[in-house]
Amino acid sequence: MSETFEKAPFLLARADRFITWAQKNSLWPFGSGLACCAIEMIATAAARYDIARFGMELFRASPRQADLFIVAGTVTNKMAPVLRRLWDQMPDPKWSLAMGNCAVCGGPFPTYSVLQGVDKIIPVDVYVAGCPPTPQGLIHGLMILQEKIARSHPTKEILNPDARRPS
Amino acid sequence: MAFKEIELNMGPQHPSTHGVLRLKLAVDNEVVLGIEPVLGYLHRGMEKLWESLTYVQVVPLTDRLDYLASLSNNLGYVLTVERLAGIEIPRRAQYIRVVLAELQRLASHLAWAGFMANDIGAMSVLLYGFEAREEILDIFEEYCGARLTIHGIRIGGVIHDIDTGLVSRIRTVLTNIPKRLADIRTLLDENRIWKQRTVGVGRIAAAEAIDYGLTGPPLRACGVAWDMRKDIPYSSYGDFDFDVPLGRNGDVYDRYAVRLEEIGQSIRIVGQALDGLPEGPFMAKMPRVLKIAPGEAFHTIEAPKGVLGFTIRSNGTDKPERVKMKSPSFINLQSLEHMCKGNLFSDVVGILGSLDIVLGEIDK
């Protein structure tokens, strides 16, 4: 089956478009804020910037029902194993967004207790710089993530599991 | 049937722990027997970092302590450094600092009202509180370009002057806030369910509160009139008249009422500060590299969460020898177990919300 897939018959391409359209427009973020960026994340979900327009309104408190892990804030060494476990508990297909300089590269804290960048423990799809990034910055990051999802081919992963992304 | 006490874990990731606080609860099916908060999930080693930065470089890091009231942190640190170095601040700068600090208190209390109401179930109040707070953040963004970590107060004064245009916009915000506050009040003040969830819950007596070191709105809710702006006035707070709202029996409802009342008082203070804005420079003459002779200073301010204090010891170089921050949320959180013992599990969420703690300030 996988060789025929190379020619990406019409059926699978259409399926890709539909699946990615659904995943793109109903990204449920995982409500886990760590530090200052969490307040800006909530402000983005609040009335003025309102990511509910893109269908991202339901901040699921349980990792099981979320598909977007926004790491908003400083990741300390004590919190790192907890974050990794939360990431593992999230069902596939899942995406992650490192919000703020602390999550991206340790930010203004080159200290003994801070993990210099969350991509040391979980694969990150989009990096959003800023300390904290303004809601517009976060929405821009989310739109980049939506484009990335639109380009992905979920049927390829479903058909041959070994092509699955490193998680 | 052997009594089996469940050990419940309101873990570092929980919708209503306001950040990465972990509560180990000993629960007898929903009745709380004991709580042991576990901290350190956001310990960034601030005080160690401060010892390797110059006095001026430390100011932006104080924004990240209590990230809901960054200007108050700046003010606390900057006043301590000025006392240590003996710098005289022009009166116009002091007035602008009061305007900024009180606007920051408004923003912090509005955000708190939203978080607490959301913990007890009233989701819309979170949106109304944040919408009102956005207007204040617009003022901050216009004043110095940042919304949350504002870094607007510097050693020796403030970054920019306030021009008439900004003053008029601040005045319009001051007229809009009471309208939005009225929405929140009508939704919650006389709501039977809200009163059932808050009146008499997490009660603490005045003497116990002082013994637990409680400061700020939780202490004033017990009827103790301790407000640093009145007791030890700083940054020309003595020039403004405002009263300190007090509660009677120190429960969650009184803390809620005291904070909403404080919003009204802060609006009065900002109004008076804008009316009496003196002329003059907004920044004192500062040396290019600030070196401070060996010495030590301790200064406290009334931050939205409670009494915020800084101890700074200098050693003659441009870097502080030691900066210790006295965090109000750190001390207020210690009394959580005393307030929650015997209550139901869903009250723990309400009481934690009423204490208005911020993890950035607790874990440093």
Add this chain to the structure above:
Amino acid sequence: MPADPADRPELRQTLEALTARFAGAVLAGAVEGRELAVRLTKDVLAPALRFLKDERGFNAFEDLVVFDNLQAPAGGGARFTVLYRLYLFPGALRARVSVDVDEGEALDSAVPVYRSADWAEREAFDMFGIRFDGHPGLRRIYLPDEFEGHPLRKDFPLAGRDRGL
């Protein structure tokens, strides 16, 4: 904001009462504006705090500060200086009780006197390694228990020793 010029008479009486009560132990004492600064020897700390709280009305515990004197040796030459900052409500007066502690020595805990000193002492232990006898549960408050070393000591590197993870 310079301190109030007027010295407070009641602080002066407290200082005299303190020096009278703990004769040899008060190494230095001064009243400056609204603050009473006292340096005591180690063993007299807990009774002094009890005295200040019960008889002299310092009912609120404000802060516990620890200085590492590695680079700037204090008068007594001891490694650490531990400050207890107390507050008198409603008179708005302050007391600064400082004690010199050498490495490895233990202080007796202030928790029996001031309940809110609990976490402050745990933080001092976590960051500096100062032990407090009689503390209900002395263990690290911020760092994970298996963390070795005490970060706020001057000889501890900023970026930490082992870059694990």
Add this chain to the structure above:
Amino acid sequence: MTPFVADLLIPVGKIIAVILYPMIMVMVMIWLERRVVALMQGRLGPNRVGFQGVLQPVADAAKLFFKEDIIPRQADKRLFNISPILVMFSSLLAFCFIPLGEPLRVGTYTLTLWIADSPVGLLIVLGLSAISVFGVIFGGWASNSKYPLMGALRSVVQVLSYEIPAGLTVLTVAFAARSMDLVEIVRRQESSGIWYGFLMPVSFVVFWISAVAETNRAPFDLPEAESELVAGYHTEYSGMKFAYFYMAEYAHMVLASSLVVLLFFGGWLPPFQGVKALAFLHAVPGFVWYLIKIMFFLYLYVWIRATFPRYRFDSLIRLVWKWLIPLALANFLAVALVRFLR
């Protein structure tokens, strides 16, 4: 009309219609809830997906369909898988007994707008909707973790104790209509000229409160209180299983509102029947009135959710045992007395 058509095509068609009807209502309800709650909170709500966000529920369902289906290792596999089915199954089955309108005369054949109409339709619907409690209990228990267990235990006590006032008020309606058959109740309201909602307002209010409580909604949503129990009994569910729970909640809301409309607001009867001047209202088919009334009550659900804070558990139980049940009992006695005297 060959028997093949009469006995096979039409029943199968009706069954598909009965399955589709709640599904469509659930889709509409998901969109309605997120839009209305958003507008009440001063924000816009989903309006990018399709026209004004109408395709948002479709996107949600499709995304959940393609999610990985996690069964926690320590969970009890069988119970874990059965509970979403139980919850969904009970509400769909209950819809078979809900009549949607007067039978239509299609040529010679009378098309009845319900699948099964039994003389005790009311009891069957109440019984079926009570099965969903099992789904919640098994789901909470099988996830084998503390928060779902607490959510499930809360749900058990809440739903069971709110069945009693619901049952009592339903009895008063059956008493007034002298029958348990839903179609008969509506016809009785038509003939007596007055809707039971206005005849017995206390019954309506008590039934409405217990309906809101039974579907774990608004001020009574303790079993899935986000701020306390993370996500309540469905914390451990993901993917399609969670979608079942999510949709079943809305299906139960639609079921409860249609029950309220049937019992208290004269199902498909046009308003103001007696008034001759408004006779033209009869031209509008019954089903449209029925839908309008249901939408009103669904809107009421969402409105309550956006305003009220959450009850604490003990005040919730005090409300039902101290206030609702005595009220329902007193109301039942009053109705019985009136019937007896007349």
